[in-house]
Amino acid sequence: MTEELILAGCLTNNAAAQEALYARFSPRMLGVCYRFAKNREDAEDMLQESFIKIFSQIQQYRNEGVLEGWVRRIVVHTCINILKRNKKFSDSIDISFASGIGTKEETIPSIMQAKEVVECIRLLPIGYRTVLNLYAIEGYSHREIGEMLDIEESTSRSQYTRAKSMLEGVLVKKKIISDPSVKKTFFGSSKVAK
């Protein structure tokens, strides 16, 4: 089923089209939710709420940009709203939460590299993780992140810097990236983040 057909079906509340849309985007979107959530169960709750929103607000999609981008934006915003609603974000934005990383690292399942990277991201304190997810992966600016999370833009920057260095440390320990010099050689010249 093409994206146009799926979209047209979803606009008429057609169950088959809705299921097709869900089947197409749910695996990747659950991956997105999983990066924000505490565990798989929470991630599935986020996904469920997101898709209910998607189907109820599908009329608002105006064919501007890729459908997946629109879906993803709703998913991310839903994840953030759930985190804020559960106060999980504000409770654990403190840097002191980073202390447990050394012990948690041993529990990472090394099934495949993408999963390992995601699991490493999930080891970060939820505040760091959220900022890192939004900035580095979802592509939001620090100003937008500040507005979404009700924090200062400067706080978002500092959180991100700390999150990044912490994640680099974890990835080096997990040997997903060898060390900064090797990383530069492998990926070419590094650029300075804005």
Next chain:
Amino acid sequence: MDRKFYTDDFERLIKEMSDEFRMYPSKRIWNSIYNNIHPQRKWPSIGMSISLIFTLILVGHLNTSNPVLVSQLASKQLAYQNAPFNLANAIAYSSKFPDHSIGYNQTNISPLNDLESAAIVNQDKLNNNQSGPYHQNITSNKKASSKVIDNNTLANHEAIAQIQSLSKKGNQNLNKSIQSLSNSTKHSVELIAENSSSEIALEPSSSIATSQKSNISDLMNSISENEISRKELTSNFSEALQNKITSLIQKRLSKNNQALISMKDKEWVENIAVKNKKVAKKWAGKITSMAYFTPSIVYRSLTNNPDFFINNSSSSPVSLSTANQALKENLNQLPAIGLEIGAGLQYSILKNLSIKGGVQLNYTRYSTNAFANSHPFSTAITLHDFVSNTNYEIYKTSPFSNKAGLEATRLHNETFQFSLPVGANLKLAGNEKLQWNIGAAIQPTFVVGGKNYLISSDYRNFVNEPSLFRRWNLNAGFETFITFKSKGLSWQIGPQFRTQLLSTNSKQYVIEEKLLNYGLKVGVSKIIR
């Protein structure tokens, strides 16, 4: 989004890795979404449950009230009631209607026995549904699967024999490769057989028997994806030999167009046998078996039925509240210990909500302080005539008196009940280890037996009259409990309140008795996987 480019290699790495990452949600998530966006299609099962409960209530109601019989009896009795009460009159009444109670009972017992047997038959069916046919299905599936294995193995051996005859000139590695092919084929088929009980709908055994062929191509396709086998083949076989093998197998398959394994099974084979992916069971982790017992303290409430309360005394009119007060003052009753034992299944429909059903046995009891006499006294209990809407008395003899007698004794009003509770549990708070839940259930109940000492019309005597038991009743249970998980089992403990919605006794008896159980429920449950 003012940042268009990823300016750092590190960010690009985690972006790429994160974008590659996918997780497959369980089917339950889609079901929940679907139910949410199509609410009108959500409730058929609940509707069915409600209609079942109403049917049970209706059947119970029809069997506990028989106004026609009562009216016939009442018309005969009215003549005797007009005469002043004395012992001679009572004896005459007893001689006129020697089997009044028995006859009356028999008319009630007969349909009740039918219902009782129906309940037992239903129970048998329930048991069969839970165990019999399930095991039969497993057995038949296993038989069918073993046939598939036999047929496939046989056919594979034949194919292998032909391959071996062609490869006489081949080196020893050929045999090894064929052996590995054979093993992986057998392994794949055995995996199908192992999982046949729950996941795979195999073809009926008759079609298997008639076809007598194996679907080698499917399995060979699967096996061809096996890298080890392919490596061995490519390193040791010549291309010509491979072509020959393929043509031989295709020739054999051309005789066998009927596939034994459906598309669904083929997909399963690819997922499980080759890619080693787990296929989630639809109900896995959702159904929980549970068992529980609840020691309780049983109280009773006694009131005059307001619908049947008729002030017969013209000289000293009595209000309903005064009559109820007099009832309380004239009886000296004590709560006693009861017990509830049950087992059932619980199905999780939402993350925090589950429905439950099962079977339950209850023993209820409360005591009455009374006096035993050496000889029976004649006494009367008041019943209601639905046709003429008047109350009348039936005469009984009893050795138990209320206020004074030869020897103090304690009478035990008790019932043995069999219930089919249907209800729901809601998780209010907690995590995976510790949870706080509330639950409620409606319990259609069949009263198997017991003793009911009824107070006489003048509150002077107690009469044991089991024929006036309401056989079908309805109870409601409410509970809140803490659940904690330990070693795969989930333990539950918490207070429970159970109340009887209909009177213990038949509708004709003008005094309504409702039992109230305050108990402590202790249960254990295990998730069925």
